Amino acid sequence: MKYDYEEQDNKYPLLGWILLLVLMMLIFLIYSNIKLTNKVNILDQQLASLTQTSPTTGSVTKDDVSTIREQIRNSSTTSISNSEGTLDANLHDSDENNSQEFTKHPTPPHGYFLWGKNEVTYQDEYVGGFNGDELYAPLEIKPPYDDLLYLVKFKSIWNPDIEYQIFVKGGRSPIEVNILCGTYSLSYATGSTWYGKNDLFGHETRYYKSDESFRFYHDGRDVCGQSITLYTVPNGNLSVEEISSDEF
Numbered sequence: 001m002k003y004d005y006e007e008q009d010n011k012y013p014l015l016g017w018i019l020l021l022v023l024m025m026l027i028f029l030i031y032s033n034i035k036l037t038n039k040v041n042i043l044d045q046q047l048a049s050l051t052q053t054s055p056t057t058g059s060v061t062k063d064d065v066s067t068i069r070e071q072i073r074n075s076s077t078t079s080i081s082n083s084e085g086t087l088d089a090n091l092h093d094s095d096e097n098n099s100q101e102f103t104k105h106p107t108p109p110h111g112y113f114l115w116g117k118n119e120v121t122y123q124d125e126y127v128g129g130f131n132g133d134e135l136y137a138p139l140e141i142k143p144p145y146d147d148l149l150y151l152v153k154f155k156s157i158w159n160p161d162i163e164y165q166i167f168v169k170g171g172r173s174p175i176e177v178n179i180l181c182g183t184y185s186l187s188y189a190t191g192s193t194w195y196g197k198n199d200l201f202g203h204e205t206r207y208y209k210s211d212e213s214f215r216f217y218h219d220g221r222d223v224c225g226q227s228i229t230l231y232t233v234p235n236g237n238l239s240v241e242e243i244s245s246d247e248f
Contacts, residue, residue, distance in 0.1 A: 015203070102195040102202045107149065108167040111175040114151070114197060115165035121178040126223050136178035137216035138225035146170040148192055150230060151200060153248070154184040157213060168230065178225070181217050186210040186228065186238070187248055207248045208240040 108114065121128055121136045128134040141152060148170045156162035164179055168188075187209040191201020199205075214226045228238055 102199045105194050105196040107169075107194045110143075110167065110169040110172045111177075112167045113164065114167060115153075115163055116179075119162070119164075119180055122176075123178075126178060126218070135181040135218050137181050137218070137223050139175075139177055139179050139216070140225070140227040141166065141168060141175040142227070142229040142231075143168050143172050143174070144170045144231040148190050149194055149201065150188050150190045152186070152188040152228075152230070154179065154186055154214070156180075157183045157185055179216060183213050183215045186212070186214055187243070188230070188240075189248060205245070207243045207245055209243045209247065210238055210240050212239065 113120065126136045126138075128136060139154075143150070150168040150170065152166045152168050154164040154166075159182065162180060162182060164184075166175065166177075168175065187207065189200050189205050189207050191204045191206065193201060193204075195202045214228070215224070216226060217224050230238070232238075
């Protein structure tokens with residue numbers, strides 16, 4: 001099996017990491033506040049104990065009281081400043097990461113195979129391979145009537161080495177091609193701007209998967225394929241649900 005792209009499908013859920021970072025910072029601030037409160041209470045208790053000491057056991061001067069009060073103020077200011085500084089720095093880093101733009105890539109042509117183009121035939125060519133041992137069946141993809149972009153993925157249920165990824169543009173004519181016979185799952189990603197095979201459509205990428213499987217086969221002289229409509233039609237054969245990027 002030959003592949004078109006050598007890029008790895010590494011996708012980073014950036015927004016999830018940012019939310020996790022903010023949550024950790026909030027937990028850190030709460031913990032620091034608890035520790036600070038305990039420290040202030042201890043210093044207050046020491047101050048109260050010293051101010052109640054009798055003259056015969058060693059009285060406390062005004063300078064001693066001032067020193068203790070200054071320690072309390074310095075402790076409070078330092079702890080709060082350090083916590084705020086750490087939070088500001090991390091939020092600044094998060095904002096920088098969030099603001100990083102994806103690199104826009106040239107949009108592939110309508111009907112272009114990002115994966116699996118060496119395993120297709122066209123028109124009435126339903127038999128292939130050197131020995132005529134590869135059987136093909138027709139696939140038709142009807143795009144929605146919109147201006148979005150779609151990456152449609154057909155993946156063999158029985159052979160993980162067989163996969164097709166087809167680029168589809170909304171509002172265009174149907175795509176007609178023959179793919180290897182077999183049973184396939186169907187999923188697709190959609191968005192408006194193409195950022196390449198790794199990032200797909202950036203933050204706006206939405207993923208969908210059909211709960212049906214699609215069979216392509218030969219029955220004697222009959223060749224049986226599938227016509228897929230990427231929008232809801234009465235009595236249609238495509239029912240989808242939204243999925244995560246990891247499930248795509």
